[in-house]
Amino acid sequence: MRAAVITFPGSNCDRDMAVAIEAVSGKAPLRVWHGDAELPAGLDFIALPGGFSYGDYLRSGAMAARSPVMQSVIAAAARGVAVLGVCNGFQVLTEAGLLPGALMRNAGQTFICRTVPLLVANNQSIFTSGYDAGQTIHVPVAHHDGNYFADEATLDSLEGEGRVAFRYADAVNGSRRDIAGILNAGGNVLGMMPHPERAVESAHGGTDGRALFESVIEALVSA
Numbered sequence: 001m002r003a004a005v006i007t008f009p010g011s012n013c014d015r016d017m018a019v020a021i022e023a024v025s026g027k028a029p030l031r032v033w034h035g036d037a038e039l040p041a042g043l044d045f046i047a048l049p050g051g052f053s054y055g056d057y058l059r060s061g062a063m064a065a066r067s068p069v070m071q072s073v074i075a076a077a078a079r080g081v082a083v084l085g086v087c088n089g090f091q092v093l094t095e096a097g098l099l100p101g102a103l104m105r106n107a108g109q110t111f112i113c114r115t116v117p118l119l120v121a122n123n124q125s126i127f128t129s130g131y132d133a134g135q136t137i138h139v140p141v142a143h144h145d146g147n148y149f150a151d152e153a154t155l156d157s158l159e160g161e162g163r164v165a166f167r168y169a170d171a172v173n174g175s176r177r178d179i180a181g182i183l184n185a186g187g188n189v190l191g192m193m194p195h196p197e198r199a200v201e202s203a204h205g206g207t208d209g210r211a212l213f214e215s216v217i218e219a220l221v222s223a
Contacts, residue, residue: 001220003029003045006073006089008064013050013087013195020197021047024213034067044220045082046073048089050142050195060103061091070096082126082216083189087143090181090191099184099191100158101150113142115205117169118180118194122162125183126219127190130211136169137208139194148179148193158182166192 003021007014014031022028029047030040039046053064064070070092077083077098085093093099115138120131131137150158158164163183171178181192196209 001025001027001044001217002040002042003027003047004032004040004043005029005047005049006032006034006069007049008034008051008053008067008088008092010053010055011049011051011088013197016195017047017049017086017197020200020209021045021213023200024210025217032069034064034069037068037072039069039072039076043076043081045084045216046076048073048083048085048092049197050087050089053088053092056088059091059095061088061093061095064088064092065095065097074098077184077186077189080186080188082220084127084212084216085189085191086195086197087141087193090193093189093191098189099182100154101148101182103193104147104149111143113140115140116180116194119167119169121164121167122183124162125165125187125190125215127183127212127215128165129219130215137211138199138206139196139209140198140205141194143193147177148182149177161185163187165190166194 005018018029091103118137120135123131123133166181168178168180196212199206199209
């Protein structure tokens with residue numbers, strides 16, 4: 001697998017992402033700067049990490065979505081390359097139009113940092129095939145603007161097409177605001193707010209995020 005991690009000004013989880021990919025795949029990903037006009041050739045997997053790109057000015061991810069490299073990321077996603085955006089990376093994917101909706105300020109809170117239970121809502125994607133449908137996993141979150149929002153028609157579409165990948169297991173029953181991760185229509189782009197790269201080693205407190213990276217690797221190897 002030939003992978004790359006994109007770094008924006010203000011990214012602070014890019015090293016975590018790179019370490020996780022190498023730990024699971026055995027191969028270090030390429031490191032790509034946001035100002036690069038083109039991505040390295042032959043990429044199978046692109047990761048947009050967490051952090052505070054451009055200091056979260058304007059809106060979280062809004063300026064990073066206009067970085068030169070994002071046009072190449074958009075083109076790669078259109079070709080079917082696997083793209084993962086975590087936390088700020090999820091925000092960048094929505095701002096770039098690769099995923100619908102937006103990430104808004106946490107209700108009644110500022111910054112949330114803890115391990116949360118997630119329900120695997122869809123285990124039929126290249127990112128989630130290593131999980132069981134309905135499985136509860138535990139993955140850390142660390143965000144200030146992590147409230148996924150979309151209009152009712154978009155939510156209906158996401159749910160009807162099976163594009164909700166993860167839900168917060170501790171959300172209020174019946175809430176439609178419990179979405180923790182969504183897929184694009186092609187299933188090759190995933191945005192999620194929790195940090196799977198922080199849950200790949202038992203020494204870090206858990207390994208429930210490891211199956212996500214293993215799923216991608218297995219899908220790419222068998223393709």
